[in-house]
Amino acid sequence: MPSTPTPPSPSSPSRRKDARRNQQTLLDAAAAVFITSGVEAPVRDIAARAGVGMGTIYRHFPTRADLIIAVYRHQVDACAEAGPALLAASPTPYTALTEWIDLFVDFLVTKHGLAAVLQADNAGFATLHTYFLDRLLPVCETLLTAAKASGEIHLAHPAHPGLPDHPDLPDLTAYALLRGVGNLCIGADSTPGYDARRLVTLLIAGLRTPPT
Amino acid sequence: MPSTPTPPSPSSPSRRKDARRNQQTLLDAAAAVFITSGVEAPVRDIAARAGVGMGTIYRHFPTRADLIIAVYRHQVDACAEAGPALLAASPTPYTALTEWIDLFVDFLVTKHGLAAVLQADNAGFATLHTYFLDRLLPVCETLLTAAKASGEIHLAHPAHPGLPDHPDLPDLTAYALLRGVGNLCIGADSTPGYDARRLVTLLIAGLRTPPT
């Protein structure tokens, strides 16, 4: 059921200039409301904030996921594009990985409730989920592979290093890692005393230890 | 609206034995429904399953959090008590820590939706949150301290190891660690391809690496 209408791009040269302006108003309002009330804020609230009718939101963004994507698209894209750049510029692949994950955390931690919604199995957010994966999974995979190739990290850690039976476990997938990092970011902005970034660092550091 | 009535304890020697039985029926029903529909299942469903009215549930457990706590109290307690035991029995504090965390993960992963609700900033779950922390935080602290004392782990990892300014960062708190582990468990039962335990292992492994 997702987005039959044209995928709205605030920068696309649509015919009406007021529509473009409106589009932007919408994105701004949504961004603001997302910060206050999280990405699950009622459509009505966003519409009110933007000073438009609800229908307008539905017109531009048939699904809540579409709206969220539109709001954060630039930042997700920037994050995705930073991957190769970091790989090229960093002294080692592992450093690049570290810094890229840090970028990802930066992004998630500042978006109230986004991390939480990314892991929800809620069908309505399927598009959002897909978008994130489509953009970031390949990047993460590349970095992971490079870091593994350079010998800096290991991806075959068993879940129970102590147990006797823990041989050839398949490599940790980029998906699992991204998901883990995402999970670690849940509630990061609203939980005093919880530093998601630090834990993520630890998680990545864990990749350095040789499999037991 | 926080629980004014006496926190109900199914094991307390209350006056009437049929009341205790009723209480137990409630807990059994709730446990069953939690498995099926998660801990956020409608009150009505739980009441129906128990064969009682909703009012009865509210009488015994004014808050959903109270109910959840009651349902899992034994297991949380067991987990808490396992801490010192493991510390005494394990070859090294780090091993104890590892195993204890594993116990915690075991617990969370098998409780549909519990991990998700633990991190929710939802006010209604404050009691639940508090209970977990009250019971598990001291244990985790002990294990962490012991493992640090034995020199097996480091707790002063900076969030940004690469950056020049990362000296005397305060030790990672038990709270942050517990929260992180909890977060990693979110969606573990409903997300194919996501192995929470493995990531937790990695996280703990990260503690072994010396601070950069």
Added chain:
Amino acid sequence: MPSTPTPPSPSSPSRRKDARRNQQTLLDAAAAVFITSGVEAPVRDIAARAGVGMGTIYRHFPTRADLIIAVYRHQVDACAEAGPALLAASPTPYTALTEWIDLFVDFLVTKHGLAAVLQADNAGFATLHTYFLDRLLPVCETLLTAAKASGEIHLAHPAHPGLPDHPDLPDLTAYALLRGVGNLCIGADSTPGYDARRLVTLLIAGLRTPPT
């Protein structure tokens, strides 16, 4: 998805007397609103008229169809039960059929919009549709069969009597007849100059003519 809760019967001796009274209030209000605004009136209106919350209606009648059925059950039942009685009391089966159909028309014509909704393929009214058919179809079949057996009517009329090829057409079904009568009643109460009953009489009279 229809009616998981107990099929509400206003006369059933449910525990609470106020609930029974309320149930009746609901039925009265619904009946009144149905007359004014038709059976598709907004749930809110009915609730307002009854002086209760909308939830109360949903509790008693999960589906609009359930409500309609409850409102008219007695009358439908009466109509169904009249069939055999008429057959026994009338001089000939055809007379019985005529009178029974008349009863059916009586019923439909006085229920604003009911006839229209009966033919709607709207999924939400499936229960209603089924209820009518379950109750009335057998009765109609009996009467039809009896009248055919008595030689008073013919059920094998072709649609196009003039056309050369119109031999052994299957008998007109009770379903088709009931549906036709129902259709004829659509708008009967709101269309001045339209006398549904008279047309129904004509339709039934048509059964008397021998197949061409």
Added chain:
Amino acid sequence: MPSTPTPPSPSSPSRRKDARRNQQTLLDAAAAVFITSGVEAPVRDIAARAGVGMGTIYRHFPTRADLIIAVYRHQVDACAEAGPALLAASPTPYTALTEWIDLFVDFLVTKHGLAAVLQADNAGFATLHTYFLDRLLPVCETLLTAAKASGEIHLAHPAHPGLPDHPDLPDLTAYALLRGVGNLCIGADSTPGYDARRLVTLLIAGLRTPPT
């Protein structure tokens, strides 16, 4: 809100030939959508199908009824004109009546949802209603009168033939008959097991029976 602008006639020699073409495009699109989604299809769908804006439709056809009329005008006219022709060509007036009714049924049955909308007391369709009546009522009247004059049918059937008081009932009006036939056609295309034409035949056959 009834159509203030000139009732658009696609065949009128309007100034610009492209405007006429546009008009036709609209009608074609509407016809197509009516078949798919019925005559109550969303305006937007029709506009989309025609490749024009919704405003254009509203400009040409202020009311949905206007659009429907325009779409089916030719066919309604053809039906109306067939009346006298049949009367002239058929062996008897009754035959003509039968065949004409058949034409009318043909028309309605193939127009998804049109029959249903014709009887709706919905104010918005008043124009449509009027148009049908204006065109077809005189024709029907002529046929009815002729068939009555020829002695083939009777129009003074009482609604309750059995009752003792059923003498000088006014003749059945052409309006009532047309309405009845229209009603019988409701749902004809979407109801398996319901043969509208057969019932209409029966209804007309009923006119042959002498008044009781």
Added chain:
DNA sequence: AATGAATGAGCATTCATTCAT
């Protein structure tokens, strides 16, 4: 003239929570 963006009333539906019985 055409466009299609914006509007917002209107409706269904769910559930936590209260409280009369």
Added chain:
DNA sequence: AATGAATGAATGCTCATTCAT
């Protein structure tokens, strides 16, 4: 003490219709 009926706020979503561009 238990029951479960009642409440109604909250929210999503659809379209007919208007009107600025």
